[in-house]
Amino acid sequence: MKIPEKFEILVTNGLVDEVVCQLMSGKEADVYVVRSKGELRCAKVYKDAGSRSFSKQAVYQEGRKVRNSRQARAIVKNTRYGRKEQEDAWQNAEVNALQRLASVGVRVPQVFSCVGGILLMELIVDDSGNTAPRLNDVKLTGPQAREFHSVLISQIVLMLCAGLVHGDLSEYNVLVDSNGPVIIDLPQAIDAAGNNNAAGMLQRDVDNMAAYFGRFAPELLTTDYGREIWKLYSTGELSPHVVLTGHYEQSTIPADVGGVMGDVEAVRRWHERHL
Numbered sequence: 001m002k003i004p005e006k007f008e009i010l011v012t013n014g015l016v017d018e019v020v021c022q023l024m025s026g027k028e029a030d031v032y033v034v035r036s037k038g039e040l041r042c043a044k045v046y047k048d049a050g051s052r053s054f055s056k057q058a059v060y061q062e063g064r065k066v067r068n069s070r071q072a073r074a075i076v077k078n079t080r081y082g083r084k085e086q087e088d089a090w091q092n093a094e095v096n097a098l099q100r101l102a103s104v105g106v107r108v109p110q111v112f113s114c115v116g117g118i119l120l121m122e123l124i125v126d127d128s129g130n131t132a133p134r135l136n137d138v139k140l141t142g143p144q145a146r147e148f149h150s151v152l153i154s155q156i157v158l159m160l161c162a163g164l165v166h167g168d169l170s171e172y173n174v175l176v177d178s179n180g181p182v183i184i185d186l187p188q189a190i191d192a193a194g195n196n197n198a199a200g201m202l203q204r205d206v207d208n209m210a211a212y213f214g215r216f217a218p219e220l221l222t223t224d225y226g227r228e229i230w231k232l233y234s235t236g237e238l239s240p241h242v243v244l245t246g247h248y249e250q251s252t253i254p255a256d257v258g259g260v261m262g263d264v265e266a267v268r269r270w271h272e273r274h275l
Contacts, residue, residue: 003024006045007034009116009188016043016120023131023209028187033123033131041112046091046187072236095119097164097189105164105240106155107182127178131206135174135181145216150178152209153225153244156202160233163199165190169205197231224248 003019010016018035023042025031032043091127098121102108110122124132135185140148152174159166166173166189168219173185191200206226214221223246232238 004032004045006116007043009045010118010120015113016113019043025243028185030105034120036112036120040123042109042121044121046117046119065087091117091187093189094185094187097186100162101159101164101183101186104158105160106162107180108186109182109184116160124175124177124182124184126176131179132175132182134172135176136171138176140213140216145213146162146220148176148181149209149213149217149220152183153206153229154240155181155183156205156225157229157238157242157244158240160192160229162203163192163240165192165195165202167201167206180186202226202230219270238253 005017016034016036020033023031030045034043098108098111112120126132168188175182190198190201201224210220225246227248
């Protein structure tokens with residue numbers, strides 16, 4: 001096919017030899033199959049910032065670091081420079097997340113480069129060498145559903161041990177190759193320690209997996225891995241090799257609100273004395 005204009009910088013730099021076909025077009029990006037250095041690879045072309053909802057992105061971007069105070073001020077003021085910096089940060093977040101997760105064993109596509117708003121990465125294929133299908137397009141038996149669910153829960157744990165939450169995990173951003181599920185689409189990945197929405201996002205990811213696989217293995221619908229995983233994480237007991245039960249028991253010990261308020265008041269008085 002004719003090489004789209006956006007690919008010119010990659011062609012000039014010798015990163016792309018040919019654009020083979022377009023795989024899909026989404027709200028965030030268009031995805032192509034390209035030939036690069038003699039191999040078929042995947043190219044994710046991010047759409048312009050103007051076509052996105054930055055109010056939605058703000059939920060995911062909480063806790064992310066920026067390069068300097070000028071960048072932070074520009075993003076807050078939503079200037080032209082700020083929008084460009086925010087768009088660059090959004091794209092870089094996916095590259096960083098993919099590399100970070102790959103380093104700890106999470107099954108994600110390998111990153112080759114990110115230039116001019118185009119992320120060049122590994123093309124995930126099936127046994128026949130064709131583009132791997134999305135999880136949503138794979139017919140599952142009960143045993144397969146239980147196996148894939150277990151694999152993805154383990155992947156979610158690995159991600160959280162690396163300090164990240166996918167934030168938008170569903171059957172539509174999981175591919176299935178000859179070795180099982182591969183997680184994709186990570187520009188919204190959340191910093192687990194720095195984002196106040198992390199626990200809720202993790203719970204949603206886990207619930208999405210239970211709801212989908214529960215169509216084929218109904219017993220998964222009654223599991224509660226989300227709260228179990230987050231409790232272990234918040235108490236420092238989560239590890240890649242943790243044995244999960246899928247059950248969670250809410251503590252019956254009442255919160256000591258009076259004690260907490262007393263501590264807050266004591267700190268306030270100490271601060272006033274030292275001023």
